[in-house]
Amino acid sequence: xxxxxxxxxxxxxxxxxxxxxxxxxxxxxxxxxxxxxxxxxxxxxxxxxxxxxxxxxxxxxxxxxxxxxxxxxxxxxxxxxxxxxxxxxxxxxxxxxxxxxxxxxxxxxxxxxxxxxxxxxxxxxxxxxxxxxxxxxxxxxxxxxxxxxxxxxxxxxxxxxxxxxxxxxxxxxxxxxxxxxxxxxxxxxxxxxxxxxxxxxxxxxxxxxxxxxxxxxxxxxxxxxxxxxxxxxxxxxxxxxxxxxxxxxxxxxxxxxxxxxxxxxxxxxxxxxxxxxxxxxxxxxxxxxxxxxxxxxxxxxxxxxxxxxxxxxxxxxxxxxxxxxxxxxxxxxxxxxxxxxxxxxxxxxxxxxxxxxxxxxxxxxxxxxxxxxxxxxxxxxxxxxxxxxxxxxxxxxxxxxxxxxxxxxxxxxxxxxxxxxxxxxxxxxxxxxxxxxxxx
Amino acid sequence: xxxxxxxxxxxxxxxxxxxxxxxxxxxxxxxxxxxxxxxxxxxxxxxxxxxxxxxxxxxxxxxxxxxxxxxxxxxxxxxxxxxxxxxxxxxxxxxxxxxxxxxxxxxxxxxxxxxxxxxxxxxxxxxxxxxxxxxxxxxxxx
Numbered sequence: 001x002x003x004x005x006x007x008x009x010x011x012x013x014x015x016x017x018x019x020x021x022x023x024x025x026x027x028x029x030x031x032x033x034x035x036x037x038x039x040x041x042x043x044x045x046x047x048x049x050x051x052x053x054x055x056x057x058x059x060x061x062x063x064x065x066x067x068x069x070x071x072x073x074x075x076x077x078x079x080x081x082x083x084x085x086x087x088x089x090x091x092x093x094x095x096x097x098x099x100x101x102x103x104x105x106x107x108x109x110x111x112x113x114x115x116x117x118x119x120x121x122x123x124x125x126x127x128x129x130x131x132x133x134x135x136x137x138x139x140x141x142x143x144x145x146x147x148x149x150x151x152x153x154x155x156x157x158x159x160x161x162x163x164x165x166x167x168x169x170x171x172x173x174x175x176x177x178x179x180x181x182x183x184x185x186x187x188x189x190x191x192x193x194x195x196x197x198x199x200x201x202x203x204x205x206x207x208x209x210x211x212x213x214x215x216x217x218x219x220x221x222x223x224x225x226x227x228x229x230x231x232x233x234x235x236x237x238x239x240x241x242x243x244x245x246x247x248x249x250x251x252x253x254x255x256x257x258x259x260x261x262x263x264x265x266x267x268x269x270x271x272x273x274x275x276x277x278x279x280x281x282x283x284x285x286x287x288x289x290x291x292x293x294x295x296x297x298x299x300x301x302x303x304x305x306x307x308x309x310x311x312x313x314x315x316x317x318x319x320x321x322x323x324x325x326x327x328x329x330x331x332x333x334x335x336x337x338x339x340x341x342x343x344x345x346x347x348x349x350x351x352x353x354x355x356x357x358x359x360x361x362x363x364x365x366x367x368x369x370x371x372x373x374x375x376x377x378x379x380x381x382x383x384x385x386x387x388x389x390x391x392x393x394x395x396x397x398x399x400x401x402x403x404x405x406x407x408x409x410x411x412x413x414x415x416x417x418x419x420x421x422x423x424x425x426x427x428x429x430x431x432x433x434x435x436x437x438x439x440x
Numbered sequence: 441x442x443x444x445x446x447x448x449x450x451x452x453x454x455x456x457x458x459x460x461x462x463x464x465x466x467x468x469x470x471x472x473x474x475x476x477x478x479x480x481x482x483x484x485x486x487x488x489x490x491x492x493x494x495x496x497x498x499x500x501x502x503x504x505x506x507x508x509x510x511x512x513x514x515x516x517x518x519x520x521x522x523x524x525x526x527x528x529x530x531x532x533x534x535x536x537x538x539x540x541x542x543x544x545x546x547x548x549x550x551x552x553x554x555x556x557x558x559x560x561x562x563x564x565x566x567x568x569x570x571x572x573x574x575x576x577x578x579x580x581x582x
Contacts, residue, residue, distance in 0.1 A: 146560050212552040215460045276460035277548075279467045279541060343549040350520055366527075367549065368542030 013073060015348045017091045019423060021070025022341055024099055026416035028062025029330065031106075033412055036405025041397035047317050054109040059325055060193060061124070062102040063412075067333050068201055069094065069131050071340060072152070075205075076138050090134055097127030105170070114174045121170050128163045132156060151204025151228040158196025158235070165189035188239055194324045195257060196235055200228055202332055203264055210268055213339065214275035214284060223267060231260045255305060258298040265294035282376040286335025289384070293327030318394045327387055334383065334415060338376050341419050342367040345426040352433045360436045362429065370425045375418055382411035443572030444496065445563040447579070451491075452555045455484045459551070463544045471535055478532055482525045485551075489518045491579035496566060503569045510562050517554045521547065 032055050036043060039051040046052070073091055101124035108116040135156055142149050166189055172180050211218050218224075234257040241249030268291045272284060297320055304310050311319065346367055353361050386407035392400035462477035497511040524547045531539040566575070 144561050144564055208556065212556070213548070215456050276457060278460070278464040279544075339549065343546070346546055347520075347550065350523070351516075354516070354519055354523065366539070366542035366546045368538070368545055 013091070015344055015426070018070045018074040018340070018344060020092070020095050021066050022337055023416070023419055023423065024095070025063045025066040025070075025333075026412045026419065028058050028066065028102060029412035030409050030416065031062070032058035033405050033407070033409030036408060037402050038405075040405070041393075041401040044318060044393060044397035044401055046314075047321070050109045050112065054106040056321070056325065057102065057105055057109070059330065060198075061098065061105070064198055064325070064329050064333055065128075066098055066102075067337065068198070069098065071336065072135060072201075074340070074344070076135070090130065094127050094131050094134070097123045097130065101127050108170070108173070112173070117170050117174050121167055125163065125167050128159065132160055132163075147224045147228075148204045148208050151200055151207070154228050154232045155197050155201040155204060158192050158200055158232070162189055162193040162197055165192065184242060188242065190321075191238070192235065194329070195231070195261070198324075198329055199261065200231060202328075203228055203231075205336075206264075206268060209336075209339075210271055210287075213277075214272060214281070215277045216271040216275045219267060219271065223263075227260060227264060231257065234260065251305070255302060258301045261294055262298035262302075265291040265298070269295070280373075282373060282380060283335040283339045285380055286331045286338070286383075289387070290328045290331035290335070293323050293331065297323035297328065315394055319391075322390055322394060326390060331383065331387075334379075337415070337419065338371065341422050342371045345370055345422050349426065349429050349433065352430070352437075356433070356436055360439070362432055362436060364429060365425055370422050371418060375414075375421070379411060379414040379418060382407065382414050386411045442564075442567050443576045444567045444570065445559065447576045448488075448491075448496075448563055449555075449559045451484075451488050452559065455481065455488060455551075458484045459544070459548065463541070463548075466532070466537060466540045466544065469535075469537055471532070474540075475532055478528060482528070485521065485525070487582070489522075491582055493518065494582065495579045496570075496575055499570050499575055500562075500566050504565075510557075510565070514554070514558065514562060517550065520550055521554070524550070 035051060035055050035058065039049075043049055043052045043055060070091075101120055104116050104123060105120040107113070108120050135152070139149060139153060139156070165185055168177065168180065169182065169185055169189060171177055172182055172185075207219050207224050210216060234253045238250055238253035238257060241247070241251075241253055269288065272288065272291075275284075300311070300316075300323075301320065304316055346364065349364050353364055356362075386404060389400050389404035389407050393404040458477065458481035462474060462481045465471075465474035465477045468474075493515065497515070501507045501511055524543055528540060528543050528547070531543055566572075
């Protein structure tokens with residue numbers, strides 16, 4: 001039975017909550033660009049290079065997790081019909097801890113300093129711990145369960161696993177942990193992070209927003225019901241197989257896991273092709289880049305398994321990492337920001353506008369006046385050039401690594417600036433509305 | 441029972457399709473078609489709002505005793521959308537493609553997040569507390 005008395009639909013957090021996450025994230029991606037310019041081809045020597053680890057975490061925690069945490073706190077009231085408790089203080093603390101934590105983790109990698117690592121463990125452990133707690137409390141209060149909410153549970157569980165393994169790995173950098181197989185735990189950590197937390201959250205959100213934004217048919221009921229659970233089950237099987245060195249289970253699970261992502265990406269592209277909306281859309285273009293990349297990544301993984309001569313293993317690691325973290329993760333999140341940020345800005349302004357008497361109302365900029373397609377499109381082009389240079393850098397690092405860094409820096413700063421443009425417009429109109437409200 | 445959820449969600453879908461047709465016509469600067477399609481879309485939306493505001497919301501409010509709860513929020517979002525309809529008509533009168541497409545984008549976003557809240561919460565709650573079939577036939581009689 002629904003307890004309707006406790007349910008209100010007006011629970012959007014203040015705009016400063018999500019915006020602080022969205023506006024800091026591109027700066028971390030830009031820092032990753034600077035790091036790549038500074039270290040150049042050495043970052044492509046091995047995945048264990050301290051600089052490479054720093055770069056990866058600037059992108060995964062500094063950019064991806066930063067936006068995803070902010071967006072989750074924003075979306076829950078809409079998707080789940082519940083508010084996030086204590087909407088201002090706790091998210092501000094989480095944001096601060098994630099910013100400081102990412103910075104100190106990166107500094108720890110670059111300068112191998114135990115004290116900095118300890119500080120990173122406390123701040124990141126605290127930030128993610130608080131976030132997981134906050135979302136758990138929120139999800140428990142959800143009255144009407146839907147597929148997205150169920151998938152969020154699975155993503156949140158994956159985040160918990162990722163964070164615990166991450167903390168364990170940092171601990172092992174401070175002082176060796178007895179019996180810890182660092183390579184194995186690292187593989188578990190990154191797989192739960194990318195194919196669990198990031199992948200499952202994107203899938204859960206896609207179930208809602210792909211049909212919504214483009215007016216496409218829904219994902220099939222079977223896909224929505226079975227895919228997220230199946231992926232989590234495969235992640236678990238793969239982990240157990242890896243821990244107990246049962247190669248048959250591991251190989252089978254990882255192939256099926258990749259097939260699952262292939263299915264999702266392919267399905268999304270198919271639905272998008274059937275969209276009723278015909279106007280070109282910047283978010284759609286970013287999502288298509290992300291879905292094509294996932295298809296390529298999963299396809300390559302399967303192919304490479306059957307003919308390992310195809311791509312040398314040393315290159316394969318960088319290829320898979322770049323495809324999943326940057327070509328899939330960054331693209332999809334970047335595209336989402338172009339919908340969420342202008343919409344929230346308009347939504348908050350218009351609510352205040354309508355509270356004014358009619359003669360005092362202001363004509364507000366619509367989403368595309370606040371963020372013209374033209375400038376978003378330029379950033380998409382920068383992003384695509386960055387991807388091309390990055391893939392070049394994997395095979396010819398001495399030629400392309402620094403150029404890819406420059407492109408990553410430029411593309412991230414363009415994204416940041418575009419979001420700043422929207423925020424500035426929001427501020428200007430918010431001020432105008434406040435003056436109108438106080439004018440006699 | 442899920443009579444309200446089913447009927448009203450299907451009407452959302454119908455409005456979505458009218459929206460897509462209107463937006464496509466505007467993007468092609470086919471103003472004869474666009475004006476007609478925009479009118480059809482806005483009429484469809486207004487009819488949907490009317491079914492909710494005149495039949496379902498009052499019934500829900502008297503059955504639950506909540507007048508300041510979810511229905512109040514839905515009414516305020518209807519108001520936000522009506523405001524955009526006025527802007528859309530003004531933009532279409534001036535044949536301003538960029539303005540109308542920008543408004544369409546904005547409208548689609550608020551419309552869709554509004555629909556999610558209704559389809560996944562309010563309608564399901566209404567189906568639990570109201571005689572679904574009766575409410576549906578009363579709404580369809582409008």
